[in-house]
Amino acid sequence: MTESKRRPLPHDFHPPVPAFTVTSEDVEPGAGLKDAQVYAAGNTSPQLRWEGFPPETKSFAVTCYDPDAPTGSGFWHWVLFDIPASVTELPAGAGGGKFEGLPSGVVHARNDYGTKDFGGAAPPPGDGPHRYVFTVYAVDQEKLGPDADASPAVVGFNLRFHTLARAQLIGEYENPAAG
DSSP states (O other): OOGGGOOOOGGGGSOOOOBOEEEOSSOOTTSBOOGGGBTTTTOOOOOEEEEOOOTTOOEEEEEEEETTSTTTTOEEEEEEEEEETTOOEEOTTTTSSSOTTOOTTOEEOOOTTSSSSOOOBOOOTTSOOEEEEEEEEEESSSSOSOOTTOOHHHHHHHHHHHEEEEEEEEEEEOOOOOO
16 A cells, blocks of 8 residues: 555544553554464454553553555454553453453453454455554543443544543554465
8 A cells, every 4th residue: 555545543533632652562663563463363462551641541442443444434453441540551462352451341342343352454465554553542531431332433432522642553564465
């Protein structure tokens, strides 16, 4: 996918908010995703750690979004929210759907695969590199409002009005053309 075909990030449509820092042992900014984060390989959510968020943060949300998916609306790979403000790290695999490594009360909304977990990178073969935007949102409420049956759009709508600050980490993945 050429630079000119890259679609905007979802945050481009939200009011500006301060930034904070998210890092990962599994995703390097601008680098290719590891097999562990690819749907057909490991299909494992990456380890994420964040800091520098506002002191009035009451909870966090974490998403993974592919703005370059050939859908007209991108593709949501992971939607997790109501993470307590005391939690500043998710271990690799926390998005597995069994809530391992997550505190009680965290909500996995359904992703665009239709499941309530992390769904790894899976662009169409030969479609060029896709960006995978891992975002941590500092939220002004302990409970965002939607439940686990909410669509990513409904969660995003609520985040638009309750985000204090945002951190993002972008990795890439390209599925080579079939031989």
